[in-house]
Amino acid sequence: MRKPARAAAVDPRSLPDTARAWCLAASFACQLPLLLQLPGWLGLAVGALAAVVAAIAWKRRLPAPLRAAVALAAVGLVLAGSGFSLGRDTGCALLAAMLAIKPVELFSWRDARSLLGFALFAPFATFLLDQGPLSLLLGLAGALVALAALWRLAELDAAVPTEPLPPVQAVGRRLWLVGRLALVGLPLALAAFWLFPRMSSPMWGVPERAIAKPGLSGEMGPGDWLDLMGDDSPALRARFFGPVPERMQLYWRGPVLTDYDGRRWSRAEWTQGLPPAEVRVGGPVWDYELELEPTDRRFGVTLDLPLAEPDGTRLGHDHSTTSWRPLSSLRRWRLQSAAPAAYETELRPMLRTMALRLPAGFNPRTIALARQWRAEAGHGVAADEAVVQRFNDWVRSDFAYTLATNLPGRHAVDEFLFDEQEGFCEHYAGAFVVFMRAAGIPARVVTGYVGGYYNRFGDYWLVRREDAHAWAEVWYEGRGWVRADPTAAVAPERIYDTIANLSDDGGAGLRGLADMWDVGDWMRRGWNDFVLGFDATRQRQLLQPLGIRDLEMHQLIVLFAALAGLALAWMLWLVARGERERDPVLRAWHALGARYARLGLAPAPHEPARDWSARVLAARPQDTTLATLSARFSDWRYAAHPANPAAARTLILDLHRYRPAETSR
Known part of the structure; x- marks a missing residue:
């Protein structure tokens, strides 16, 4: 019996339009999730560059000098967009830019396969910047399109006859067949995800990002917080076990700023090596789980005041939390906090001096008024409280809240208190602490978040980055540090009101939008819990419902080998059972x-x-x-x-x- 004649191979030097279209579509599909993670203008610029290059390459072949000029322009665009700083996001942006201009070399079959192989790096680079469900879905879609393109290239190269179908139906059928092949390997992938032994810390580090994600820093200066307070993305989520604090008690403590140079506040790093100050609990103890979104910084956030440090962190003398490593991935902490009845009632002389220090030659009007009020109030705890109350009354009657402020001059606090009298928490907290120190009352700035939005579908509290807040603490004899929030005196609605308040009064339409937001964020939290939060500790506790409390490394290896073997056997059975004639x-x-x-x-x-x-x-x-x-x-x-x-x-x-x-x- 004679074998059928093989079709003649296509000329390797020519690339049909069909193959070119598949390659360009796969390149765009792989590039899309990465573009969405770049800064908005840079992502649009790289996407536009990809469209222009694809259109030009479809019509004609660019000369080598022009191709080199396009490559240099793309590199310059990315480096300028990142401020000429090298980091993880800069490298990913460069990869996207190189993929955008790669089609200028799309002439032969070898070029087509090279482009598709290079395009498959883009979805994986996306996960260095974001591990959300949208990035995963878009990355999987891009990989499937690239595999379908490779399949189509193989058919065209070998001149294999295909079933005559309409173009849309043919594309859908090809993607479906590739998707089915990917599903065959799904059991093995799940076995590797759940049971392949994980390490508590990675073997190697991921490079820092050149453009850090918004988050709390160890400094506060004029205008520093405007970007952070304009970002409505989630900062943290908290779920309480037992009693839940009132919204007005939800102060999420971050870095404490003590040093002031006349313009900027910063942390006193040397105090972080001291043991945490003594706290006498004065109310209920809040038991809660905290889920922190990535920030690429080391400063943690806890409900004021934490009673112990979370895992992988240290608790400073001022009860601020600092992680040993950058918080560049999702973190989940189980914590307890309580409002203090007394907090560091004995203040060491060095710490007292630091909490009263002011730079010379700044804000003379503020210092003069503070000393006048101190002389009028007298001395003692009651006098200190009177000065604080008088300042809050002044703010409440004469000041206003706004984010539209001017950059201050040399005497920033003088300008705010006596000239502008408008600002936001950064201005109020800083001016308050300067005034109290000038009046002889130890004071410091505390940064973090305030308030929260209750998600009724997920039974947790959501705090956004725009909820960033700065308040103050003053020290009273016999009581220690006490919270004082001058911003709450001028604009309490800015601190405590959320969409929940608005939706209660705004009718069914706004309530419906709030419900949609709740469901969406609840689904994102489920993704964080189910996928991103699955670490080595949770892996060892995977079989707790079956009575196995803690899986050892060798047990995980045995389980993984068994399930992986079953998955491979199932794949081989499917392949043998479903083997179809290729013709x-x-x-x-x-x-x-x-x-x-x-x-x-x-x-x-x-x-x-x-x-x-x-x-x-x-x-x-x-x-x-x-x-x-x-x-x-x-x-x-x-x-x-x-x-x-x-x-x-x-x-x-x-x-x-x-x-x-x-x-x-």
């Missing part, structure tokens, strides 16, 4: 035989096509079309003739279209 003409012929099998006239494995059709015609004389199809199939299969893809496609279409009647005449 589309034979597949169409076998499908026709399967249709006759339902009528009890299946072809025998050893039966030639003409003999089988004769047997069918003896039982069903009306099926004359089958005789014609079997003759055409036999001629195509065994007759000596040059390869004719057009004739093969016509035969495939006729075989698929033919349907025998269910009953004979």
